[in-house]
Amino acid sequence: MTDYSQSGSLLLRGKVLTMEAKEEAEAVLIEGEKIAGVGRYEELKRRTKEETKIWDLRGRTILPGFIDSHTHLVGMGLEEMRPDFSRTHSLADALELAYERVKASPPGEVIIGVNWDESRWKEKRPPTKEELDKVAPQNPLIFRRICGHQAVANQQALALIGKGWKRVDRERGILLEDVCLNLDDIFPPSRDQFLNGLRAATARAQREGVTSVQDIAKPSHLWAYQRLRQDGELKIRASINLPFAQGELLSRLGLETGFGDQTLRLGGLKIFADGSIGAKTAALFSPYRGGRNKGLLLHSQRRLNEMVHRGEEGGHQFLIHAIGGRAIHQVLKAYKRAIAASNPLRHRIEHFELAREEEIEEAGRMGILLAMQPNFIGNWSQPGGMYEDHLPQWRNNNRFGLIKERGLKVALGSDCMPLSPLYGLRSLVNAPFAQQRVSLKDALRMYTIEPAYFSFEEGIKGSIREEKLADLVVLSQDILSRGLEGVEVELTICGGKLVYQR
Numbered sequence: 311m312t313d314y315s316q317s318g319s320l321l322l323r324g325k326v327l328t329m330e331a332k333e334e335a336e337a338v339l340i341e342g343e344k345i346a347g348v349g350r351y352e353e354l355k356r357r358t359k360e361e362t363k364i365w366d367l368r369g370r371t372i373l374p375g376f377i378d379s380h381t382h383l384v385g386m387g388l389e390e391m392r393p394d395f396s397r398t399h400s401l402a403d404a405l406e407l408a409y410e411r412v413k414a415s416p417p418g419e420v421i422i423g424v425n426w427d428e429s430r431w432k433e434k435r436p437p438t439k440e441e442l443d444k445v446a447p448q449n450p451l452i453f454r455r456i457c458g459h460q461a462v463a464n465q466q467a468l469a470l471i472g473k474g475w476k477r478v479d480r481e482r483g484i485l486l487e488d489v490c491l492n493l494d495d496i497f498p499p500s501r502d503q504f505l506n507g508l509r510a511a512t513a514r515a516q517r518e519g520v521t522s523v524q525d526i527a528k529p530s531h532l533w534a535y536q537r538l539r540q541d542g543e544l545k546i547r548a549s550i551n552l553p554f555a556q557g558e559l560l561s562r563l564g565l566e567t568g569f570g571d572q573t574l575r576l577g578g579l580k581i582f583a584d585g586s587i588g589a590k591t592a593a594l595f596s597p598y599r600g601g602r603n604k605g606l607l608l609h610s611q612r613r614l615n616e617m618v619h620r621g622e623e624g625g626h627q628f629l630i631h632a633i634g635g636r637a638i639h640q641v642l643k644a645y646k647r648a649i650a651a652s653n654p655l656r657h658r659i660e661h662f663e664l665a666r667e668e669e670i671e672e673a674g675r676m677g678i679l680l681a682m683q684p685n686f687i688g689n690w691s692q693p694g695g696m697y698e699d700h701l702p703q704w705r706n707n708n709r710f711g712l713i714k715e716r717g718l719k720v721a722l723g724s725d726c727m728p729l730s731p732l733y734g735l736r737s738l739v740n741a742p743f744a745q746q747r748v749s750l751k752d753a754l755r756m757y758t759i760e761p762a763y764f765s766f767e768e769g770i771k772g773s774i775r776e777e778k779l780a781d782l783v784v785l786s787q788d789i790l791s792r793g794l795e796g797v798e799v800e801l802t803i804c805g806g807k808l809v810y811q812r
């Protein structure tokens with residue numbers, strides 16, 4: 311087989327969907343890391359050189375590489391590397407799996423196994439602290455339940471949990487709620503673990519056809535990206551969005567949104583305005599089903615206004631997480647006070663799941679960008695799903711169709727639930743309600759050229775055009791005529807280099 315992993319000169323023939331005014335083409339010519347030509351196969355063939363490799367993809371779809379506008383790449387990678395108990399049928403099997411990992415780890419390294427569910431185990435009970443002590447006498451070992459809200463720790467692990475954490479039963483090793491939800495802060499991963507996590511997550515993204523991510527990250531994650539980049543190992547493009555708390559330091563250093571280059575760049579600042587629907591903490595206008603709880607706003611209007619104002623002055627784009635209508639309303643108010651009418655810093659709202667018509671219109675007037683997740687439709691919007699269970703007006707969720715009709719800018723992202731553009735695209739075109747659905751062509755734009763705009767990179771990627779970066783994905787069939795059913799990612803090309811082949 312020919313080795314296409316080095317960038318050189320390559321001519322791809324297939325069904326090319328460009329995301330440009332001229333929507334389709336027969337072939338793409340790649341020279342080095344850029345696209346050198348798009349158009350008719352015979353014409354491009356005349357421009358090839360002796361060393362140009364020609365690859366006939368026989369009617370398969372060629373698209374710009376997917377750009378995932380909302381990921382947690384390093385976190386996902388760390389999670390994927392953990393012993394996973396979801397497929398074990400007994401506690402004994404789970405302990406065995408943990409023991410294998412302990413044997414392969416240096417003494418002292420923290421091991422967190424995840425996703426146990428005692429109802430699937432023969433023994434029908436959680437592990438005991440003593441069982442974990444036996445498996446790992448020299449390593450902190452924690453078993454976290456599948457819900458994420460309960461865990462069991464051994465003696466070594468307990469010794470590392472500070473006295474400030476209250477929900478710790480130090481006799482029996484049982485951890486509850488906040489302790490379980492913050493294990494990564496209590497047991498910070500090592501530098502090697504961060505690097506390996508990012509490697510694993512990048513490989514996963516490439517398998518899914520993703521060539522760029524807009525990552526919601528922490529400084530330790532940015533470090534991992536930089537290190538892989540220095541070692542020539544970073545084969546995905548990343549725009550790094552950091553917590554608001556880092557904004558002041560960034561401003562003092564003179565670093566604005568956009569600092570960096572086409573591989574690794576600084577994105578914006580992330581703020582949470584509310585919580586989630588699953589935990590009933592997203593801020594709604596009317597109560598969740600069966601109670602008076604309306605969720606909660608995490609900041610006062612005044613405080614949020616001030617945060618946006620300060621970030622604006624520092625030249626930072628904002629990514630504000632707002633799920634419930636009340637939170638979305640509050641964020642729009644803060645944006646309205648602070649920003650110019652044309653939204654030059656391209657401020658965004660993340661999720662925007664339960665926007666009312668008023669908020670959709672207001673966001674449209676202000677030119678606010680919406681980073682939304684079609685996966686949530688697939689995960690929770692079916693009849694009998696979580697939205698129906700928790701929300702009185704549950705059908706009005708994730709209204710991509712309505713929002714598109716009003717002409718707002720929307721980029722799709724996975725939120726790593728799961729990281730898979732194809733899953734998101736299928737969820738979106740097959741959504742249960744008309745006001746959620748968009749056409750396949752529109753959905754594809756929202757996973758390519760639109761997110762490129764969100765990170766100020768529409769001039770260099772997101773569509774198949776001469777001079778743009780040769781970031782491409784090849785899907786296993788002609789999706790315009792045969793749809794997305796059964797389709798798979800066949801090839802992923804980033805900067806002219808083959809980074810994944812099925």
Ligand SMILES: [Zn+2]
Pocket residue numbers: 380381382526725
């Ligand atoms: Zn997220």
